[in-house]
Structures are given as C-alpha cells and as structure tokens.
Amino acid sequence: MHITVREDIARSFGEAETDREQRAAGRADRFSDRADRAADASEAALAEARRIGSAILFGQPILVGHHSEKRHRAALDRIDSNMRTRVRARPTDTQLKRNCGSLEGAP
Structure with a gap:
C-alpha cells in the first residue's frame, strides 16, 4: 500500500x-451544555x-x-407523565456528565 502525503496541507504532530x-x-x-x-x-418535570x-x-x-372525576384522573395522568419524564431524563443527564468528564480529563 502506498500513501502519498501532500506537503501543502501536511501538519506537524504538535498542530x-x-x-x-x-x-x-x-x-x-x-x-x-x-x-x-x-x-x-x-x-422542571419534577416541580410540575x-x-x-x-x-x-x-x-x-x-x-x-x-x-371532579375527569379533572382528578387528568391530574393523575399529568403527574405520571411528568414523573416518567423525570425518570427518563436522569440517566441521560448522568451519562452526559460522565462523557464531559472523560473528555475534559483526556490528555
């Protein structure tokens, strides 16, 4: 296999x-972010x-x-939906923070 290096676009290792x-x-x-x-x-989902x-x-x-039955059931459904949103968002938040930390610690 032959590799050609173009000198006009070549960079040093440091660059x-x-x-x-x-x-x-x-x-x-x-x-x-x-x-x-x-x-x-x-x-926000937990607060709601x-x-x-x-x-x-x-x-x-x-x-x-x-x-009040309809309004009560709707409120319980909204509570359930917001709590599920909270549960789904926590692992994402944790994983992103872990990724951020590993990138910042990279040499």
Whole structure:
C-alpha cells in the first residue's frame, strides 16, 4: 500500500495534537451544555408533578361519578407523565456528565 502525503496541507504532530485537544474541549462544552439542559428539564418535570400533586389531598380517592372525576384522573395522568419524564431524563443527564468528564480529563 502506498500513501502519498501532500506537503501543502501536511501538519506537524504538535498542530494535529492541538487541533484534537481543541475539538475535545468543544465536545466537552457541548456535553456539559446538554447535561445542564437535561438536568433542568428533569427538575422542571419534577416541580410540575409536585405542583399538580399539591392540589390533590394525600390519599384522596377518585370520586367516581362526581363532577371532579375527569379533572382528578387528568391530574393523575399529568403527574405520571411528568414523573416518567423525570425518570427518563436522569440517566441521560448522568451519562452526559460522565462523557464531559472523560473528555475534559483526556490528555
């Protein structure tokens, strides 16, 4: 196998290493931003679930046939949806922070 090196675009090892480090730093910044957004979304979902839940008395059963039944069921569905969003967002946040840390620690 024959490799041809074009001298007009060839870089030294130091230049290539500097470029690689700059790209890694950029990726670490992007992972950090994404981790922050995922954590914020997770916390917002939890806060919304708690806000909705605070309007329902603890242990209050759904009053079947009562005019509030539909609203109560909808509130429970929204709480469930927000809690599921929170649970799905936490591993993403953790993984992105781990990726960011490994990139920042790269030589």
